[in-house]
Amino acid sequence: MATMLYRDAVLQTLHAEMERDESVVVLGEDLVGGMGTAGGPEAIGGIWGTSVGLFDKFGKDRVIDTPISECAIVGAAGGLALAGKRPVAELMFADFIGVSLDQIWNQIGKFRYMFGGKSKCPAVIRMAYGAGFNAAAQHSQSVHQMLSGMPGLKVVMPSTPADVKGLFTQAIRDDDPVIFLEHKALYGVEGEVPDGEHLVPFGHARLSRAGEDVTIVATGMMVGMAEAAADSLAEEGIGCDVLDLRTTSPMDEEAILDSVEVTGRLVVVDEAPARCGLARDVSALVSELAFASLKAPPQAVTPPHTPIPFARELESAYLPSPDKIVAAVQKTLNWR
Amino acid sequence: MQLSRDALLQAYRQMRTIRAFEERLHDEIMKGEIAGFTHLYCGQEAVAVGVCEHLDHEDMIVSTHRGHGHCIAKGCDVVGMMKEIWGSTEGLCNGKGGSMHIADKDVGMLGANGIVGAGAPIAVGAAMSAKLDGKGKVSIAFSGDGACNQGTTFEAMNMAVVTNAPAIFVFENNKYSEHTGFEYAVGTNNDIVSRAEAFGMKVWRADGCDFFEVYETMRDVLEHVRGGNGPAAVEFDTERFYGHFEGDPQRYRGEGELDRLWAERDCIKIFRQRATEASLLKSDELDGVDEEVLALIDKAVDDSRAAPRPTPEDVQRDVYIDYF
Ligand SMILES: Cc1ncc(C[n+]2csc(CCOP(=O)(O)OP(=O)(O)O)c2C)c(N)n1
Ligand SMILES: [Mg+2]
Numbered sequence: 001m002a003t004m005l006y007r008d009a010v011l012q013t014l015h016a017e018m019e020r021d022e023s024v025v026v027l028g029e030d031l032v033g034g035m036g037t038a039g040g041p042e043a044i045g046g047i048w049g050t051s052v053g054l055f056d057k058f059g060k061d062r063v064i065d066t067p068i069s070e071c072a073i074v075g076a077a078g079g080l081a082l083a084g085k086r087p088v089a090e091l092m093f094a095d096f097i098g099v100s101l102d103q104i105w106n107q108i109g110k111f112r113y114m115f116g117g118k119s120k121c122p123a124v125i126r127m128a129y130g131a132g133f134n135a136a137a138q139h140s141q142s143v144h145q146m147l148s149g150m151p152g153l154k155v156v157m158p159s160t161p162a163d164v165k166g167l168f169t170q171a172i173r174d175d176d177p178v179i180f181l182e183h184k185a186l187y188g189v190e191g192e193v194p195d196g197e198h199l200v201p202f203g204h205a206r207l208s209r210a211g212e213d214v215t216i217v218a219t220g221m222m223v224g225m226a227e228a229a230a231d232s233l234a235e236e237g238i239g240c241d242v243l244d245l246r247t248t249s250p251m252d253e254e255a256i257l258d259s260v261e262v263t264g265r266l267v268v269v270d271e272a273p274a275r276c277g278l279a280r281d282v283s284a285l286v287s288e289l290a291f292a293s294l295k296a297p298p299q300a301v302t303p304p305h306t307p308i309p310f311a312r313e314l315e316s317a318y319l320p321s322p323d324k325i326v327a328a329v330q331k332t333l334n335w336r
Numbered sequence: 337m338q339l340s341r342d343a344l345l346q347a348y349r350q351m352r353t354i355r356a357f358e359e360r361l362h363d364e365i366m367k368g369e370i371a372g373f374t375h376l377y378c379g380q381e382a383v384a385v386g387v388c389e390h391l392d393h394e395d396m397i398v399s400t401h402r403g404h405g406h407c408i409a410k411g412c413d414v415v416g417m418m419k420e421i422w423g424s425t426e427g428l429c430n431g432k433g434g435s436m437h438i439a440d441k442d443v444g445m446l447g448a449n450g451i452v453g454a455g456a457p458i459a460v461g462a463a464m465s466a467k468l469d470g471k472g473k474v475s476i477a478f479s480g481d482g483a484c485n486q487g488t489t490f491e492a493m494n495m496a497v498v499t500n501a502p503a504i505f506v507f508e509n510n511k512y513s514e515h516t517g518f519e520y521a522v523g524t525n526n527d528i529v530s531r532a533e534a535f536g537m538k539v540w541r542a543d544g545c546d547f548f549e550v551y552e553t554m555r556d557v558l559e560h561v562r563g564g565n566g567p568a569a570v571e572f573d574t575e576r577f578y579g580h581f582e583g584d585p586q587r588y589r590g591e592g593e594l595d596r597l598w599a600e601r602d603c604i605k606i607f608r609q610r611a612t613e614a615s616l617l618k619s620d621e622l623d624g625v626d627e628e629v630l631a632l633i634d635k636a637v638d639d640s641r642a643a644p645r646p647t648p649e650d651v652q653r654d655v656y657i658d659y660f
Binding site for chain 1: 371372373423424429431432433434436437449450451452453454482483485486487488512513514515516517518519520521522523585587588589590591593645646647648650651652655
């Protein structure tokens with residue numbers, strides 16, 4: 001086991017997979033950083049530090065620094081994939097999928113199905129998502145809610161450096177288009193990462209805290225908040241299962257149902273609003289398939305149905321927090 | 337030279353206000369008091385001011401992530417802008433938008449934008465509206481050398497041509513999009529505005545560090561567009577004096593590049609030189625403006641620090657119209 005940052009797990013996985021497989025190609029804006037400047041290629045090395053050294057090692061045909069053209073970036077990833085490569089495209093901020101949405105939704109997500117299973121599109125579209133930096137309505141969003149509703153796309157949201165390695169490796173080797181969501185606030189988080197080959201299959205949740213009273217389901221940055229809530233509840237003798245979904249499409253329904261069958265209580269924490277989103281989706285799943293186990297109505301801890309506000313006070317009021325999760329857990333315990 | 341003394345002083349005041357606003361932000365951001373992402377307009381002041389001094393509040397502009405200069409030049413209240421950047425409920429957008437999303441419809445400033453390339457299509461719509469109103473008003477999209485590579489910008493230019501909309505595409509070529517040089521990212525031989533020409537509109541090119549040149553060029557551009565001759569585009573050669581965003585290490589710059597830019601390409605210095613050498617204005621008059629501007633910025637910061645803060649209830653406000 002090596003200890004490394006979440007961001008370095010992204011970078012090292014890219015290095016490893018590009019070395020292992022010549023068909024892996026990366027593309028994105030400022031990915032090389034410094035193209036066409038006096039400082040030259042690699043002067044900066046990508047704004048997240050997740051592409052440092054790739055250009056020098058693999059050259060300009062496999063490490064493609066693109067103009068600001070998200071629609072063409074995702075479209076080109078689709079074309080590279082149809083033609084037999086394994087592109088990893090970066091959209092600097094998840095919010096920028098808006099510019100490329102046709103290529104994500106109508107194109108790469110549908111090739112396999114529309115073409116009768118005879119085409120594959122092994123493209124990974126990576127992007128940094130999430131709030132916490134007062135970056136306001138167009139640089140803070142969580143987009144899994146929208147993308148998980150698009151059949152044909154796989155949606156991955158690692159919460160630890162180890163899972164970055166395992167899930168990203170799987171994403172690159174996967175034969176379907178994968179949306180790989182990296183939380184901005186997690187880039188600087190450190191954790192142990194297994195050495196050598198490490199793959200985490202999609203659709204398998206991770207149990208990060210175990211308890212018998214309440215099930216808390218979370219993804220990405222919400223996992224840490226759920227753990228903090230579970231740890232403080234544990235001091236009061238309340239035990240929580242914390243399930244890190246890892247992937248929202250496919251989703252590990254079995255793990256959720258198994259846990260709720262024991263606890264009878266569900267709290268879903270999500271960084272996207274509940275309406276038409278993951279929180280209500282998981283609640284509906286449990287209501288439909290584990291109704292008899294429920295001792296209290298499922299609770300959603302999510303932002304409200306609003307764009308993301310700028311001011312510090314507003315963003316923190318908008319986001320879930322460990323305190324809000326504790327309150328929701330207590331609500332399920334105090335039901336009737 | 338057709339500008340009156342008052343007009344010249346006003347232009348200088350606007351440029352200095354932008355410079356002082358941005359430099360103060362630069363300091364305050366270092367101190368950690370300001371949240372969010374901030375992109376400073378220093379170096380490009382002559383473009384915003386040279387364009388907007390021709391406009392009134394019924395002419396409209398659409399801005400970018402680097403929008404403070406456009407806002408000030410178009411007449412947004414400087415204190416209200418500062419309060420917005422501080423996240424106060426008294427900010428121009430009630431603390432909801434911050435640096436990248438300042439807007440003030442009352443002065444024809446339709447909005448800064450966090451999405452590169454989103455502005456040009458919006459400006460075309462505003463131009464269509466101006467055409468319907470028939471008052472000879474125009475709509476201007478400010479875009480960078482990076483934004484010119486977005487398909488949205490291409491679509492907007494073509495649509496403006498085929499609808500004969502009074503839209504003006506102002507390209508501010510500051511040579512960089514984030515950390516990438518325009519010579520790498522712009523495929524048309526280092527020439528942005530030739531693209532606009534290929535779409536079928538009349539184009540101009542000028543030095544964006546010389547207020548007088550910007551102003552004179554825009555006189556011709558506006559005459560053309562206000563005359564109902566359809567859209568036009570201008571490329572201004574300009575410079576960005578600070579990092580892409582605050583905190584950018586700028587390792588992509590050449591050795592001595594920034595020193596050279598400050599020495600040779602500072603639009604404020606160039607303005608002062610030209611205005612005093614031609615005996616249009618005196619140095620001490622200009623110094624007087626500097627002092628007034630700095631006092632205004634001090635006040636803006638003091639007022640912002642003391643301004644009311646939002647409360648959690650404000651999160652839910654203004655998602656939709658409130659009919660009650
Ligand atoms: C759709 C979209 N893609 C990428 C970005 C990230 N980004 C912000 S500013 C910028 C560079 C813009 O360059 P340019 O248009 O030249 O404007 P400048 O920053 O030089 O003013 C980039 C890539 C963004 N905000 N929106
Ligand atoms: Mg630029």
